[in-house]
Amino acid sequence: MAQPATERPAQAAEDWTIPQDWEAYTPQDHAMWDRLFARQAAMLPERAVKEFMDGLDVLRLSKSGIPDFAELSDRLMKLTGWQVVAVPGLVPDRIFFEHLANRRFVAGRFIRTPEQLDYLQEPDVFHDVFGHVPLLAHPAFADYMQAYGEGGLRADGLGAIDRLARLYWYTVEFGLIRQGQDLKLYGAGILSSYGESVFALDDPSPNRIGFNLKRLMRTHYRIDDYQQTYFVIDSFDDLLRQTVEMDFAPLYEELQRESDLGTAEIIPQDIIFNRGTQAYARSKTGA
Numbered sequence: 001m002a003q004p005a006t007e008r009p010a011q012a013a014e015d016w017t018i019p020q021d022w023e024a025y026t027p028q029d030h031a032m033w034d035r036l037f038a039r040q041a042a043m044l045p046e047r048a049v050k051e052f053m054d055g056l057d058v059l060r061l062s063k064s065g066i067p068d069f070a071e072l073s074d075r076l077m078k079l080t081g082w083q084v085v086a087v088p089g090l091v092p093d094r095i096f097f098e099h100l101a102n103r104r105f106v107a108g109r110f111i112r113t114p115e116q117l118d119y120l121q122e123p124d125v126f127h128d129v130f131g132h133v134p135l136l137a138h139p140a141f142a143d144y145m146q147a148y149g150e151g152g153l154r155a156d157g158l159g160a161i162d163r164l165a166r167l168y169w170y171t172v173e174f175g176l177i178r179q180g181q182d183l184k185l186y187g188a189g190i191l192s193s194y195g196e197s198v199f200a201l202d203d204p205s206p207n208r209i210g211f212n213l214k215r216l217m218r219t220h221y222r223i224d225d226y227q228q229t230y231f232v233i234d235s236f237d238d239l240l241r242q243t244v245e246m247d248f249a250p251l252y253e254e255l256q257r258e259s260d261l262g263t264a265e266i267i268p269q270d271i272i273f274n275r276g277t278q279a280y281a282r283s284k285t286g287a
């Protein structure tokens with residue numbers, strides 16, 4: 001993943017926001033959104049958590065073309081009090097947390113080129129809006145994201161941002177959820193990726209294990225390829241409750257005394273939904 005810029009670009013406001021400049025999108029830009037949308041919309045109803053599909057619907061994200069953030073924010077504001085604001089790229093941690101704590105989701109405004117259809121380094125408007133915004137229409141998830149921002153500001157003071165980043169990674173970006181007898185997708189990194197939307201649910205390669213906050217915060221993650229482990233939550237209410245009730249300062253201290261876990265490691269206390277073969281990861285390293 002690319003590192004955030006450390007110096008604020010000249011065109012950005014103090015909080016790093018920029019105008020979306022919706023009129024500047026070309027017909028090709030809008031066509032790229034439509035192409036990505038159609039591909040995901042065809043396969044996700046079976047795979048995504050119901051609340052994500054409901055969010056797409058209630059926010060009218062199926063409308064053709066890149067969404068206008070002002071219009072999108074109007075709808076979102078009425079539902080959960082969130083807004084979507086444009087930023088020039090990855091922003092410094094503190095700026096990111098400040099926005100979340102104030103119920104503002106920062107989104108890239110550019111869209112990938114056809115050559116970047118399946119992989120790009122910095123999040124574009126499709127990842128940020130299609131992947132992240134639908135669940136912001138769900139009250140418990142909306143509250144979780146705000147609580148995460150507040151937790152980030154506290155973690156910054158405790159030197160624990162790297163630990164907390166794992167929570168974002170394994171829930172907001174790459175989380176799975178139990179729905180009845182099935183596992184479903186809710187992480188934006190998965191939902192905005194055609195390949196990982198299949199891999200995360202169907203492939204025998206990755207581990208799928210029950211969410212455990214402390215265990216998760218000991219676990220390294222992959223930034224260069226599909227995850228080797230996915231954590232499964234029971235519900236958004238449960239995720240919110242567990243993180244809001246947790247006193248993170250003593251947890252960070254405890255974690256300092258425990259070893260980190262590798263991206264594919266299983267430990268005795270894990271609740272295992274699927275013990276991964278890791279065949280995919282091995283095939284990539286040639287080991």
Ligand SMILES: [Fe+2]
Binds near residue numbers: 123127132
């Ligand atoms: Fe993301």
